[in-house]
Amino acid sequence: MRKPIIILTIIVVLAVLYSIFLHKQSEYIAGEYRYYTTYEKYKAKEKSVDLLALAYENDEYNLDKLKDKAQSEINKLEEFRIELNILYTI
Known part of the structure; x- marks a missing residue:
């Protein structure tokens, strides 16, 4: 029995x-199936706080370049808006 x-x-x-x-x-995310185990899903939910913003300081993700690109696009849109205002106020 034992x-x-x-x-x-x-x-x-x-x-x-x-x-x-x-x-x-599997889970269908962003047009593709992503596979994970229950343990991986559990570990992904853990939040870790990194007080040092090393990714930004080392610019691993080209954040400055993206920030400059966004600012230049904003400036272009502002110039275009001013030109449209001039055209439609005349």
Whole structure:
């Protein structure tokens, strides 16, 4: 009687570990299926606060370039708006 209980316990434990760490679930996000395990989903929800903004200081993501590009586009739109105001007020 004891041996079947031990075998069933081992099977249940292995099934739980498989479902947490190995079984990949999918989610349709942004036009593609993304696969993750339950553990990866749990770890992704953890929030870590980085007080040092190293990504911005080191400019790993070309943030200054993107900021300058956005500002230049805003300036172009402002000039275009002024030209339209001049055209339609005459």
